Amino acid sequence: MKPPEEKSRSSPLKIRGFPALNAAFLCLFTNVSLMYLYPLALEKLYVSPAQIGIVMGVFSMAAVAVRPFLGLLIQRTGEGSVIFPGLALATAAGLCYPFLDAFGPLMITVRVLHGVGFSAFIAGGFSIAARSIPSKNQGEAFSFIGAAITGAVAFAPPAGEALIRAAGFDALYIAAVSALPAAASFCRAAIRNASLTPPVPAPAAEVYRIVLAAGSFLPLLVVTWCFSHSQSTVLNFLALAAEQAGSSGGKFFFLCFFTALITLLTAGRTGDRLPKVYLLRVFLPIMALSVAGIPRLIGSPYWPLPALAFGISLGMLFPVLNAMAAGVTPVYAAASMAVFTAVYDGGFITGPVLSGWMAESTTLPAAFTSAAFIVGAAFFVTLAAFRKPNP
Template sequence: MAKPKLWTKEFLSISFASFFIFLIFYMLTVTLPIYITDELHGSGKNIGIIIPIFVVSAIIFRPFSGIWLDTIGQKKTLFIGVVIFLMGAFLYFPAKSMALMLIVRVIHGIGFGMATTATGAIAAHIIPKERRGEGMGYYATFMNLAMVIGPFLGLTIIGASGYETLFVFSAIFSVLAVVCTLMLKLPQPNRHKAVEDSMKKTIRLSDFFEGKTLPIALVAFALSFVYSGVLSFISVYARELNLVTAASFFFVIYAAFLLISRPFTGRWFDAYGENFVIYPCIILFGLGVWVLSQVSSSFMLLLAGALIGMGFGTLVSCFQTIAVHSSPASRKGIATATFFVVFDSGFAAGSFVLGIIATYTGYSAIFTIGSIIVLFSLGLYYLLHGRKAKGIMNNIESSI
């Protein structure tokens, strides 16, 4: 029997929309601290407020976005999100003070939270059930590519042309995200029923969060807590070790090995169950973080990038697939929002906590601690999801 088609116009449109949104996110995450210091004459304290406020704004609006996805519709929610995101991109031009920059980051973060919640839910919705693991893996690859291209492109632009050009490119990519959104054709929800249902009941916490998604989201929290240390401190750690040149290729190697493994891991997820992929990937991620703590050469730094790419890069798409699949069909938008609220919170908490620890212990120590947390996450995954998950034997038995 032929497999259902994966690479449809809708799948490509939502994947490229996600790519452009995350491309801007990574471009600005790397370059704005330099802009705040050089152009706005800000301090480290200013950077510590203006950069995280973007993620905090996104976290706050994700639960509302989940409700809107299941009521007013997926495309409309995404369109509103990308338009707000586009507005935020244009507002960087006149933001010449700390106060204005803070307001811009809040607006931009709201658009990011709405748009990325919507893209994840739409991708899970349009991918054929039989190819969900494979499809979500490819969808996540677009985000991974943005993570590699964004920092490189951002630093290249400000080095060659300056910050105004950076903001021009940010606006252009935002427009492209809007164009990709307009190309989507998605079914509309039953609005009358949605309004009727909302009038019949009082607002409850369950309207904003999907409880069935929380177990796998908590595992993702622990792992994103560790990965935030890799993303935030790899450049300064490499500078300490005189490996700055190698560090510039860290995420290139990360993406290369993720792309090499993606076709296999996605198919294995669908064929043999999540445990067959997730347990080895957690081990690879932990091993990569431990190698990072022991780095003494360029080869070891790049080896860590390869292991982390195959491990953490694969886990993100697997966890998102599980989060959506574990929820009722009518609550997939809320499930996506719940997953990313917890996942993003791990990043925010990790950057803050590990940054404090690094002040007293050094960067090598936080990666050692991180590898221990990843090892602990093996047991956490087993307790919260793995022991109940469908494994290879279940698939073999069901096929007999």
């Protein structure tokens, strides 16, 4: 008979409902990743680059703006009451894309509704993970979720490009929207099979007061924003850095995401065995060095060094941060994960904006350097704020 400790370390894939939840994340991010190609369609409609930025940006802005309200609603009524209407809303928005033929209020409205629907799934999906996975398995569980997301981000856009070449943009829209009913089906199975404690209703002000007052939560949010801001800077400006260096961004993306995927699939249990704060203190500096090195090494024979370092740090930091957020206030997991994911997504808004301003005001390498300093500052936050090994 296995001892209790060994049982607690069994794979999260054996936990009822978790494989279905992981499949739902894969489907949702397949939808989102296919729509990363939407700027190609907008260009064909003669939408200006500035307007393309607005169209793509309002998706994330809407998702972040509604996340805390969705978290509170989940806390009161449960995940299903938010996830399924959200996926229905995203599906309705997805069906509108073939009929959008010009930049304007209708296009912006569709993107906002799509973002709100996406946000509903994120709020509910991460709440299910936080409430159904035992704390000793959460690091590995969030690694699997990260692997599903990374797999979709890595493979959906190339598949979408092939669809566009073969059958046009309508085929892309059909493929993207088809992933959403599949996500709903997997979510239904996850909720039906998972062992979820009943939500604890409480006044909104009280819930978020408790969550934000948790000793380690605010510093964790700062670290999370630093991480996602720097990650977003790399994802948005890597291609430009490669072009300026006369190199290929594609090979960097492939090696980086492949490394992150392998790390997520193989090293997730490390976050459950070792103190999570120590892992932050190891991999935040590695990420900072990799970000600073990208524009300086991407055109040299040493380009794999920042690609490998960035991929490994992504694969280690994503599940650790999620597991720490899930454990801050387990009773109010829906609210805490809603705030956490909103801050994480907020970094994907500030990354391109602030780093773009820095690149325009100075140079592109300076933008990468500033992002490296920001994620490096997160290391010092962990030294100052997290006194215990596992906050």
